[in-house]
Amino acid sequence: MKLSQKTASKSHRVLLFGGPKVGKTKLAGDLSDAFDLLWVDMENGVDTLLQLPKEQQDRIELISLPDTRSYPIAIETCLKMIKGNKGTICEKHGKWNCMLCLKAGDPAIEIELNALPLTTVVVFDSLTQLTNSAIANITKGKDDDYKMQHDDWGNLGKLMDTFLSHVQNAPFNIVCISHETEVEMEDGKNKLVPTAGTRNFSRNTAKYFDEVVYCEVKNKRHIAASSTTYANNILTGSRTGSVLESEASASLIPIFKGEVKPVNTGAANATGTPAASALSGLAALKANLASASKK
Numbered sequence: 001m002k003l004s005q006k007t008a009s010k011s012h013r014v015l016l017f018g019g020p021k022v023g024k025t026k027l028a029g030d031l032s033d034a035f036d037l038l039w040v041d042m043e044n045g046v047d048t049l050l051q052l053p054k055e056q057q058d059r060i061e062l063i064s065l066p067d068t069r070s071y072p073i074a075i076e077t078c079l080k081m082i083k084g085n086k087g088t089i090c091e092k093h094g095k096w097n098c099m100l101c102l103k104a105g106d107p108a109i110e111i112e113l114n115a116l117p118l119t120t121v122v123v124f125d126s127l128t129q130l131t132n133s134a135i136a137n138i139t140k141g142k143d144d145d146y147k148m149q150h151d152d153w154g155n156l157g158k159l160m161d162t163f164l165s166h167v168q169n170a171p172f173n174i175v176c177i178s179h180e181t182e183v184e185m186e187d188g189k190n191k192l193v194p195t196a197g198t199r200n201f202s203r204n205t206a207k208y209f210d211e212v213v214y215c216e217v218k219n220k221r222h223i224a225a226s227s228t229t230y231a232n233n234i235l236t237g238s239r240t241g242s243v244l245e246s247e248a249s250a251s252l253i254p255i256f257k258g259e260v261k262p263v264n265t266g267a268a269n270a271t272g273t274p275a276a277s278a279l280s281g282l283a284a285l286k287a288n289l290a291s292a293s294k295k
Contacts (some may be wrong), residue, residue: 003284004052004136007037007222009170009209009210010106010118010258011118011168011170011171011173011272012173012174012210012211012240012255012256013168013170013173013174013176013208013209013210013211014174014176014196014209014211014213014252014255014256015026015127015175015176015178015180015205015206015208015212016175016176016177016210016213016215016224017177017178017179017194017195017210017212017213017214017215018179018180018214018215018216019179019180019216020105020179020213021217022215022216022222023204023215023217023224023261024110024177024215025045025046025048025049025096025125025143025177026048026051026222027213027215027224027250027251028123028125028175028177028217028252028253029048029060029068030052030252030253031121031175031252032056032057032059032060033056033061033253033257034050034061034253034257035119035120035121035123035253035256036059036060036061036119036120036257037059037060037061037120037121037122037123037174038061038063038111038113038116038120038121038122038123039061039062039063039123039125039126040063040065040078040081040122040123040124040125041062041063041065042062042065042067042074042078042124042126042129042130042133043125043126043128043129044064044066044133045125046125048061061109063089063094063109063111064091064094065078065089065094066093066094067075067129067132067133068136068276069095069132069136070072070136070175071093071108072132072133072134072135072136072137072140073093073095073133074094074129074133075130075133075134075159075163076095076096076133076137077089077094077095077096078124078130078146078163079088079163079206080097081094081096081111081113082113082163082166082167082173083166084112084114084115084166084170084171085112085114086111086112086115087110087111087112088102088111089108089109089111090102090105090106090107090108091093091106091108091109091291092106092107096137096148104196113172113290114171114172116172116173118173118256119258120172120173121173121174121175122172122173122174122175122285123174123175123176123177123281124174124176124177125177126176126177126178126179126197127176127177127178127196127205128178129158130160130163130196131195131196131197133183134156134159134160134197135148135156137159138155138159139152139282141177146227152245153198156197156198156201157197157198157200157201160197160201160267161196161201164196164205164208165208167208167209167236168207168208168209172237173293175252176209178194178195178196178205179194179195180192180193180195180214181193181194181195181199181202183199183200183203185203186203189232190233191203191232191233191234191235192214192233192234192235192265193205193235194206194235203260206235206237209242210238210239210240211226211237211238211239211242211255212238213225213226213234213236213244213252213294214225214230214231214234214235214236219275222250223245223250224242224244224245224250225245226238226242226244226245227242227244227245227256230245232261236259240255240260241260242254242255242260256275
């Protein structure tokens with residue numbers, strides 16, 4: 001197939017990351033203003049979503065996975081769920097096709113991600129907890145002071161790659177939320193990257209996503225940044241050319257609706273600077289003089 005015959009993917013994969021309390025959950029939750037959300041909660045941290053208007057809350061289907069060190073169910077369920085096949089997740093255990101709950105007739109949510117319309121976005125909250133769950137699964141039965149060996153770290157990378165490779169090729173919309181970690185890049189410089197597996201694996205997590213968005217609080221304002229030129233020490237990027245940091249109020253809705261209009265980052269970054277204001281003033285003065293000379 002020639003490239004000219006290739007059409008862009010209709011589904012989108014977005015990774016949100018940053019420190020705690022910087023607006024990640026709200027940015028993803030605000031998608032419910034235009035989309036139905038299937039929210040996979042691994043951290044029991046959906047209080048932010050309860051601040052949404054009721055009509056938006058009604059558009060969010062919550063799947064709670066009670067993941068703990070002694071019961072690492074998140075990695076097991078998410079690996080089966082992300083393949084997109086039809087199945088159920090029980091409300092009691094968060095387990096995929098739980099035979100105990102099926103036999104007892106206990107509540108379960110039936111899902112089939114590959115059958116979801118593009119009016120739905122699946123949110124995984126978070127890759128950080130998914131990493132912890134994978135580690136707990138790998139070291140299950142070991143003493144609490146057990147230190148992971150080389151093969152254990154290799155297995156962690158395999159589990160995360162299996163999950164994220166399905167994310168990368170998913171025919172449905174996805175948002176993954178994660179925290180930040182500092183790693184040394186191949187050029188020797190340190191950068192903040194999304195947490196997903198080992199530090200080395202986290203360094204390359206961006207390749208699985210179309211948009212990598214960093215959230216932070218700056219000058220008492222919540223910022224969501226997506227352009228590759230946002231900061232030298234933070235990993236961000238967008239295949240659609242979105243520049244969320246140029247917006248007064250960032251939103252993921254245009255990305256998932258395919259309405260992104262790329263912004264000239266140089267112009268965006270210059271807006272509001274003294275130099276930009278001076279140039280704007282000179283341009284206005286020139287226009288006024290030209291107008292006066294014609295009278």
